[in-house]
Amino acid sequence: MGEAEPTPVQVYNCPFRLPPELELTTGNVSNEVLESHRFWKLPYQDPFDSFLTDLKTRAASCNFKEPERMMRDKIVFTVTGKLQELLLREDKLTLDRTIQVCRAYEQSNRQVKELRETTLKVNKLHKSDKYMHSKQKTEKKKEIPKTKQTPYKKKDCEFCGYKHEPGKQKCPAWGKCCEQCGGRNHFKAKCKKIHSVCQEEEFNEDQWLKAVSSGGKEVTAIMRINECDIRFQLDSAADVNTISQRYVRKEQCKPTKIHLNMWNKTNMKPLGEADLTVVNPRTNEKYQLRFIVVPNHYTCLLGLEAVQKLKLITINNEKFIASVSSSDLGDLGTAHLHVDPNVKPKTLPCRKIPIALQSLVREELQKLEDRGVLIPITEPTP
Incomplete structure (x- = not known):
């Protein structure tokens, strides 16, 4: 008997399959983090349209929620010099406006460069013609001596x-x-700027500055002085007009003897005074007013006399209280107070007064007692 032929081994293909969450997708895998990095690192290149095309391509791969805003910020951050300054001047800058400004700036640069090159060529042509004319006249071939340019004197x-x-x-x-x-x-x-023009002057005139402040919304007006639009607060309780030193030229300021008293009874030393021309931008009317120059951190004010002269506030004199008369001092009539009898009254201790103010308070209480406004009580009352 011969040898038996070997039985062929059949191999079955049973591939191993990963779970769906671990299975890798084939093809181009987009990494948004890497694309964002490439977007923000993209350098500026000329011309601007080429840079804009690359920027749009990068932004499409980043999947931004606000692509136009990102592209606008990228352009502003990337450009430099005068172009960046022009973009930052825009109040409401959009992507379309950014592209328009960049293209206009690039076009104007090309035109200026072309004009400069043309001017240089014309100047060189005139010089060469003049030289050739002199050469033909003398019939001598001489080289033009090269003169050294004198350095700029700093x-x-x-x-x-x-x-x-x-x-x-x-x-x-x-x-x-x-x-x-x-x-x-x-x-x-x-x-x-004006720093101090009246350091050695003696103050002999007291003026009140911003004597009344309600703490709410203030009434203001914009006036033009020295080609500057300045916002003034209209203060009918101020005796003078004040202006910050940054709006006054040095030659316009002169020494003053006015002593300013603030609303909280503190004193302020002004820097000087100036007679300035005030222009109302709405009516173009001009007025000549005197201002007290104060440091920059103080508010610019227009006093009572100025607001009346500028016709900003109308004063109805008949509404003023001319005088108040009363038969007895402190006699305001009878008042009835309704209290809850179930609430137990409390006895509060006297308020503590600083030692430095005790003498002043004692004098003021004595004045009120002498006038009959207060009556001293030395024992507890019901």
């Missing part, structure tokens, strides 16, 4: 006090705040 800057190349971008004070007046684009050493 001068002390009126904004920072240092010597630097011309241009506001080269100035160290550009964009900085002054420590003296809080203004921008200059240092304290070159500050031209």
Whole structure:
């Protein structure tokens, strides 16, 4: 007998399958975090339309809820210089407005560059024609001697006090705040604002400033002084007009002897006084008023006389209380108080008075007692 042939082994294909939550999807997997990183790291490139196309492509992959807002912020954050300043000036900046400003800025730059190149070519042409004319006249071939350009003579800057190349971008004070007046684009050493013009003057006139304040909504008006729109508070209880020092030029301010008393009976030392022209922007009427110059952190006020002269407030004199008369001091009639008899009355201790004020309070109580307004009680009452 021969050997038996081996039985072929049949292999069955039984693939192992992962659960659905662990199974990987094939194809392009989009990672929103990575796409957002690429979106915000995208650098600016010329022309602007090419940069805008790449930006829209990146934003579509990021799945933003507000894609237009993200694209607008990305453009503002990426551009620099004058273009960024123009975008930040817009009050209600949208994506369409951003694209419009960027395209207009890019187009204007190309036109300016073209004009400059044309001007340079024309200047070179005139110089070469003049040289050729002189060459033909003398019939001598001489090379034009190359003269060295004299370097720019640096001068002390009126904004920072240092010597630097011309241009506001080269100035160290550009964009900085002054420590003296809080203004921008200059240092304290070159500050031209009014600091103090009456330090050695003696005050001999007392004026009340902002004597009444209700604590609610204040009445204000915008007036134009020195080409600046200033918001003034209309204070009918103020005896003078006040203006912050940042709105007054140095040559306009002069010393003053006025002593200002605040509403809380504190004294304030003004910086000076100035006679300024006030323009009402609505009627274009001009008025000449005298202002007391105060530091920048104080409110600009228009007093009673000024608001009447500017016709901002009308005073009805017949509504004023001319005089109050009474038969006896403190006689206001009889009052009936309704109290709950079930509520037990309480005896409250006397209020504590600071030692520094005890003598003043004692004098005031004695004055009221002498006038008959108060009657001293030395024993408990029902």
